[in-house]
Amino acid sequence: MTSEGAAFERRSTAPVMAPVRARKLAKVPFVELSEGRLQGVVSSGSDVERVYVSSITAAEHGLSCNTNNNRPCGGLGGGARPCNHLKALLEAAVAQYGVERVARYLKVEPPSGETDLWPALRPVAAPQRAAEVFSGFLRHLAYLEVPPTTEPLPDLQWFPAASAAVR
């Protein structure tokens, strides 16, 4: 028997995803890199019932920001200059995924060590996707309502809990 472990390609528990990093969720409860967009939800500073749904498209850096009731964000005003919600969204994405993964997703190459990606983006205005992104957020929240289970779930042997070492 060799002393080396199995190669990445031949390991059943080869690590594929870096676990997301812990971050504060109060301001930006939800961020995802999905459907070709960096998108998420930003809590309103003034109204607990309201959230802003913000997104940046991966290829063209198209910006959009609307409330969950489909009203346009006054700060963005349909333009190409990011509002505070979009700034908070990108900051949260960098905190959650790390700057390299976000930069790769948005296809930009910031100077090494730079954590602010705005100077590297060439934003334009984009059509809004508030309804889709908001329903994605509701699906995300719905996981918290799924009851726990005592089924043996043997397939979870393939998913060891994230270790502190790789964080």
Place this chain on the structure above:
Amino acid sequence: MLSDALRARPAGLDEVLSLVDGLDDALVHGLARLDDERAAALEAVAGAFDGSPLAGRAADAIGKIVAGTVTDDHLAALAGCRVALLGAAHDALVAGFDAASGRAREPWAAPGGPAGAGHPVAGSRSWLRELAIAGWRGVDHELAAGGAPTVRALLAEPSGRRLAVLLDGFGAELRAAAPVATLPRVPVRRWADLWTRALVLSQDGLPAEPSAPAGGRLLILGADLHEHPTVFRCQVHGLLETGAGVRLVRTSVAAAKVDTISGPSAWRMLGAFPILLGALAEHRSVEVSQMTLTASGDLIWDESRAAPGEPADPFTTARVLLAGAVASATAPLDRHPAAIAEPVLLAGGEFEADTDRLPAAGPLTPELVAGASAVLGLLRFDGVRWVVQPLAVQATVRKKPVVAHSGDWALGPTDAKAAKAEAAAGGAVEVLRERAGRLLRK
């Protein structure tokens, strides 16, 4: 020593794994693009079943796939071949372990009747078929996301939970990796494993697992923690003292979660199981009565049939009772080298420790493991060799004895620094629950 006894590889293991590798490589480029070499590798898989009950189906299905016809039935047969090959590898490895360690094991009981899927599996089969045809290299954002509607439908029904949890973890990896064409390295064995298991679970009429009521004193050996973006699971390995003897058992509690809930605060999602979590954190036994014990050794946890017992040290439990405990056979369709997790008590350094499997949700660290004089852990086969996943260690740190168990933080971190970090990160659970309460029921 156990490590010496396990040095020899079972006869035929390398040949079986090489057939599996051939099948797995065909899935990298997709069944729609089989070149001569990959077609030959698939035909070699069919050839391995000559003279077995699977011979006709294997040859027919693989012949059709090579000729370009990929149906659900053909894929089910292909997955069946892979399960049988890795099942044989599993059996040889477990037999070697049992002989080397002197572990007694109950043979598999008579098969149960068909359980009936009872949940929507056609959607799952069609996504898995598209993946097999495209191959991992052909997975783009759209194909990676294609399993999500099925996951939502499965999660809505308790009988669909196992497949939902598997598909959701697999889909999350594909989404994170898409477009896979530009990925430097593909986890070939892993994705073929997940694909195969999902396809098997997507068949109608799978056999129900036999089970019987059981009770007695449950002495905990340790907690194995599992996680992907939308699940956190604590699987406890322990010894059940019944009137008839001592059985090696597992019991599992799992909660749905989201990716931003991870590390020690994930325990907060398991608040519905205070007796089990309390027993882990306080090193106590549990008295259980009339719980269901399956033929493969899974005790189906039920808080209403459990009562906290006396303090019990897992190392003492292992020293006194583990050698004489009787293990269970693995359910036929679950046999796979990566499913082997045999509780063992070892001297420090006897096996290489798998330090990738030291969860952030517990106190075990590579330093503690390196300084261990005794390790209570799970012996696993990583594809090439045996390694130990520590569940608990007795170590000496700065000339002081230290004992740490992976379940020590079940009721919250016991270390001041980790407790402070958990208090900050644990707010995530409350923030999301508040948002859910306000936004979901509108």
